[in-house]
Amino acid sequence: MAFKSGSFATFLIVGPVCFFLGIVFSLFPYDYPLLWAGEPTPPSHYDYLEAHLRFLHASPPLIPRILHIVIFVGLAGMLAKLYKPSESNMLFDGASLVLYVCGVTVYIANIVKGLRLVSGGIYGAELAGNEEDAEQVLGREDSLKVLAASNTILALILVGVLILQAGQWYAEKKDQQEFEKLNEKSSESSSKKERPESPVATRGTSRQGSKKRQ
Numbered sequence: 001m002a003f004k005s006g007s008f009a010t011f012l013i014v015g016p017v018c019f020f021l022g023i024v025f026s027l028f029p030y031d032y033p034l035l036w037a038g039e040p041t042p043p044s045h046y047d048y049l050e051a052h053l054r055f056l057h058a059s060p061p062l063i064p065r066i067l068h069i070v071i072f073v074g075l076a077g078m079l080a081k082l083y084k085p086s087e088s089n090m091l092f093d094g095a096s097l098v099l100y101v102c103g104v105t106v107y108i109a110n111i112v113k114g115l116r117l118v119s120g121g122i123y124g125a126e127l128a129g130n131e132e133d134a135e136q137v138l139g140r141e142d143s144l145k146v147l148a149a150s151n152t153i154l155a156l157i158l159v160g161v162l163i164l165q166a167g168q169w170y171a172e173k174k175d176q177q178e179f180e181k182l183n184e185k186s187s188e189s190s191s192k193k194e195r196p197e198s199p200v201a202t203r204g205t206s207r208q209g210s211k212k213r214q
Contacts, residue, residue: 018162053147093164106150
């Protein structure tokens, strides 16, 4: 199969999405007890999670720069596929772009903000002026749960992007197979129309030519 420009743009989308899924999956052992464990989460687990998130947020500036570059690579791949779009691109790549932007929004609004709160060590309940405000603002445990839920939402969004890209590949493959079948049928019908003359007709013409010579 010939290499297409769309296949490289798809690689620019799938690569960053899988990269982000790997990062989210590495946080899953910390997020699982907060969201789906049947037993109450021990206080020590919150300490482990808080220390891990502080370590991530205190990483060298090169790490978030690489992360942001990968984000823009995925966005560039989607914009490249939407340049002079077909019907398939508008459906699958357009929906992928919407999901991707939603994932970036979750990352900026929830995850980055949550990491700053954790590394600062001062949560919303501690910043409240009175008891009524403290009840309405999230505390330490609830803030960590919101951060874990944001990771899960981001993972579902990224999986949705992969499903859309796989669906586009399957639809294009089916269209190509149907196009090849139509070409085969048209070539067969054209070959049937261009049949050679029957041997009886050729014999009759050869006999008439021999009589004229005599």
